[in-house]
Amino acid sequence: MRFIDEVIITIISGNGGSGNSSFRREKFYPLGGPDGGDGGDGGSVYFRANNGINTLVDYRSKKVFKADHGGDGRNKQMHGSYAEDLILDVPVGTIIRNLETGEIIADLTEHDQKVLLAEGGRGGIGNIHYKSSTNQAPKNFTPGKPGIEMEIELELKLIADIALIGLPNAGKSTMISAISAARPKIADYAFTTLEPNLGVVKMGENNSFVVADIPGLIEDASEGKGLGIKFLKHLERTKAFVHLVDVSWCLDEFEAFEQYVVIREELRKYNEDLLTKKELVCLTKIDAMTDEEIEKYVNFFETQIDRKVLPVSTVSGKNVGLLKSLMLKTFEDYEA
Template sequence: MFVDQVKVYIKAGDGGNGLVAFRREKYEPKGGPAGGDGGNGGDVIFEVDEGLNTLMDFRYQKHFKASRGENGMSKGMHGKNSEPLVVPVPPGTTVRDAETGDLIADLTEHKQRAIIAKGGRGGRGNIRFANARNRAPELAENGAPGDELDVTLELKVLADVGLVGFPSVGKSTLLSVVSAAKPKVAEYHFTTIHPNLGMVRTEDDRSFVMADLPGLIEGAHSGVGLGHQFLRHIERTRVIVHVIDMSGLEGRDPYEDFVTINEELRQYDEKMLQRPQLVVANKMDMPNAQENFKAFKAKIDDEYPIFPISTITKDGVNELLYAVADTLEQIPKHQFETEEDETQTEERVLYKFEKDDDSIEIMRDPDGAFVISGKTIERIFKMTDFNRDESVRRFARQMRHLGVDDALRKRGATDGDIIRLLDFEFEFIE
């Protein structure tokens, strides 16, 4: 089974907790803080494996979680950082945030890596909070939570040449004739329901990858038939080979087929028609094919190169392959990258400081409690050890610094009101 789109859940490892500890050596009577920092959580990394050609593995495993970092230890020892979780993906995989649709990574080359979710940093131990005013702090941080998100993986087949055309025009048969691929061939429409790849080698020892793509029908650009399941695979091809059934046995006019398919490509993405397109007049061994070919060629008017062939007798096939190889030699490998691809391969990168989102949202529950939410305040909450009074006091100071107290007063909070933050409830005290 060929799987080319799937949604998965990604969770990077949380950081390890910092430790509250003190030195008790024999000749250190006053000791001092000695709690170490926690280790960093593991990243979730996607890595291209050219041995894969489908997203089938993600159909059965849709949750990926990296390990958390080790907790800090006594004597100031740092907890061990967690190893990243490396997930293999096939070349041609794009990764998008399932919620926003933003492109996270475009993975095309073998061993190419991208960090999809960043692990949380380890919490600081009490040795890091010692100062002249507080020489023995009973304060440590919990590890920061790792990133978690749902991502959509989409596989766009990496091929030099894409075979397009209506169902049952002979695309699969052509691929089976010119390569070692064995696509399913049958006398009914939509025999091919997923792309098939084949390595083609010409008699003069030039080679390229050809993809037999599922048949198009009118309305495919809006999702009719196999719709976008087909069209996204042609985005990476450098040459389009448009296969036309010249026999007319399906009751369709070859020229109308040609116009319809090109209109579907244009409706999906106008840039598709910028690619070189070779027209293959197939089934020339059938009755009426010669008459249909003459009429078709007259309407095309030399706008596109046309190659009459028969996949049964193999007449004209070698001439077609030479023309495809010649065309590919004139096209740079990355000429038809999308704008998103260009963004990913831009050599100059601008690094700039981006302040954390300190915005706070306050809502009111039906029972009258005030509910606080916000990225920064929730992260601080998760990193606070509420089993220690000093940590709780520090959390209260951080809330005040972020303006939570003033915001609650503006919303009408008074002494004794219930405040909720995630799963925690506390009273508002003036």
């Protein structure tokens, strides 16, 4: 299923039914009198977060969503029927904006979280309510109130605990397939991954966390180059990063470190707050390197960023288990 994370739709709540103007016409009630019932309320439009959905694809083709109208009042003081509310399910992590004003109406971050977007119109009142000592035969009634029409934007930001970041071909897709059950497309060319992948990393019976593979980050991504900022927004919800740097093709450690700098600069330009998140740095694709070469690269990185750097290989499995343990500790430290 294609990952759809931005859509614009129109929602319309139902109109209230009109009140009724009628008079009693029965054999044993010669004086009759007003007996028009009230109209029913129109259906409201709600949005509900559902963790069983992971894309906005259901809103790609259909663009208008309408709740039903309330029923009109009838004679014999019969009330018009109340319309059912329209409840639209969206993925957890969906932000709802008023398209006209840009205002964020709701941020649905928890399963079953529900928000009213457009209230249905109230039903009108029948002529029975206008009867008084001075007006025994009123014909007055009120129409139902109209529903609300609103154009909104739905934007999905993935809710993952840890994000895998790095330049294209850094090994993000291979890594997420190595540490979780996710099976993304993997190939030896840039932009293999065009949509985010989510995987659940399980550590024993009771510990697990969600990892997202964030694609399309290159130099000037924050300014729209390549896949642009399409996926940078997903980083804002994550608790930490695993920054993968491919050292297999680099002439020296300076060239390798430049990859790291490029991504960090794009994070800064998009949102400086991203730089405050916990980050694990991994040197990937080390299979063809000697131990001495690996140590040289690791030492250089650790000197530059003043923290530990982990060399990993998904081919041989070197340090993959250790990386999972460090990710779990990072996740647990954040939750504590």
